[in-house]
Amino acid sequence: MTTIFGIPLAALFGQLLIGLINGSFYALLSLGLAVIFGLLRVINFAHGAQYMLGAFVAYLLLQYIGIGYWPALIVAPLIVGAFGALVERFLLSRLYNLDPLYGLLFTFGMALAIEGTFRYFYGASGQPYAPPALLTGGTNLGFMFLPNYRGWVVVVSLIVCIGTWLLIEKTKIGSYLRAATENSTLVQSFGINVPMLLTLTYGLGAALAAFAGVLAAPIYQVSPLMGSNIIIVVFAVVVVGGMGSIMGAIITGYVLGVAEGLTKVFYPEASNIVVFVIMAIVLLLRPAGLFGRDG
Amino acid sequence: MRKNIIASLAFLLAGSTAALADASDGKIKIGILNDQSGVYADFGGKSSYEAAKMAVEDFGGKVLDVPVEVVTADHQNKPDIASNIARQWYDTEQVDAIMELTTSSVALAVQAISKEKKKIDIVTGAATTELTGKQCSPYGFHWAYDTHSLAVGTGGALVKQGGDSWFFLTADYAFGYSLEENTANFVKENGGTVVGSVRHPLASTDFSSFLLQAQSSGAKVIGLANAGLDTSNAIKQASEFGIVQGGQRLAALLFTLAEVHGLGLEAAQGLTLTEGFYWNRDDESRAFAKRFFERTGKMPNMIHTGTYSAVLQYLKAVQKAGTDETEAVSKALHEMPVDDVFGRGGTVAANGRMIHDMYLLQVKKPADSKEPWDYFDVLDTIPGKDAYLDPAKSGCDLVK
Structure with a gap:
């Protein structure tokens, strides 16, 4: 068997693929963060809580109304997105004129409150959520057994990431958004409702997080802690990619997922800090991040 | 106004600590x-x-x-x-x-x-x-x-059933090491082998990469030397990667009623585990x-x-x-x-060490569970003297 550094090649391919799957979650989550930061200049610490909410809404929909995975994939992000929009309109928007620190503290506090509430009612162990019947089982790729569901996660998250990037960079509404961040007064004077635009953006960011949450539900336990476990890594991804750079967040998400996967083969004990080591190195060499614009 | 609030808060806090100190006698x-x-x-x-x-x-x-x-x-x-x-x-x-x-x-x-x-x-x-x-x-x-009683209970049961080669997935701190070491010793004493192990950080969310390594090791039993949410996640993801269907067995070395409840009987059925108590006894x-x-x-x-x-x-x-x-x-x-x-x-x-009997339990199939929380069949009662390490061999200098 061919080996690299004593690791069988087949095993290495398997780990690369696993890294790509985890990277999909990092990419989806950091995408939402980057959109919100890029357009609103808000460091959204509630992102992990919104991800957790997405998973919980899917769980509750199934438990109480019998709505299954496929509709939940649309409905849960809509519900969480609407919740996000309400929060932005009535609470977060009041903080735009203050130091960005206030937004950070507010969203951090909100995340703690949401997580605490769910932990109170559902405990820390989490709730089970079965994958949809269509995607159970797996495919033998020769070098590894790929669960069909995980393959689906990679495909769908790639589509959503590219779709969001196209929406913001290539469409008219995206150009309004970008213009509004550059100079909101000017854009408003053209008759565009800027506050509404920002509300929708925050709602979109929250919906993206919730979408990732629904995707994650069949893989991980639906647990109140699932968001806080992943959010710090996702922040590191955004920082490495360059705060606010959407393409940067997507690419970095996948790359760091793969880097983490490889660490798990060569030195598993370091797997949960490798992302931060990379972050430290990038910050030393390129303080604006890999894809960020300097200044 | 704000000053008043702070002052009254300070007063309240000071008052409460003073009260505590008095009452604790x-x-x-x-x-x-x-x-x-x-x-x-x-x-x-x-x-x-x-x-x-x-x-x-x-x-x-x-x-x-x-x-x-x-x-x-x-x-x-x-x-x-x-x-x-x-x-x-x-x-x-x-x-x-x-x-x-x-x-x-x-x-x-x-x-x-x-x-x-x-x-x-x-x-x-x-x-x-x-x-x-x-x-x-x-x-x-x-x-x-303790880790010894878990090794004797769960480890012993699986070795008896022919699980003689083990791969460990171990939580990377004192507890994981202790559990892995105790179980590995027990497996070896009973003629089994340990083919490898991998250590994961506490509170990992994704175990797929570790599970893949365990899968490719070809060991008959994958020993989960972790606990709580970590074990639940590992079991759930193991079923996703077809590990049990592939003929390998999972040994959740520390798993209790609370985690079985969180995981659900569907995913947990058939698992063997050891506890010092079962409510439906x-x-x-x-x-x-x-x-x-x-x-x-x-x-x-x-x-x-x-x-x-x-x-x-x-x-x-x-x-x-x-x-x-x-x-x-x-x-x-x-x-x-x-x-x-x-x-x-x-x-x-x-x-x-408090020495008492331990119970070897197996998680029921969903169809066999008669009421909520009716999760286990009691396979065996392990007498305290077998479950726990002989105090004389514990290495504690209080034992003469």
């Missing part, structure tokens, strides 16, 4: 210190605090004519935070004994502090045999279970469990019931000693037999 105070918000929050958590309060109420709320109070705090699985709380409890809040102490790294740290301060600690939540081994304390007790255990359920909304596992037993026994020991002085109470705890819903015919060895 002539009082027995027990501290329940554990994880109430992290991966082990369901394993013990707030419910252990309820169990402790139940024990105090069942004892009558008073011992030696002074009231008994239970306090609690969340150590977040961090030994430094736990040490701070323990010092504060002992030094300024007149806490007489600290119990529960889920997470081995925390338990070892707090036991060292208790030893230094000459205070009693009774560990029910943590697993490492170090507590009654090299790091034992004359005032330290290990009550509910007999009338006595069912009666206790029912009362516990009314307070917490869940059935107790061995951590909760073990904590109940530890508090109850501590109060009995204080009564027997006629004082809350540490030496006298420790002596009584070492001498008195344990006989309650948890530790039937239990004895306490010189190294602080």
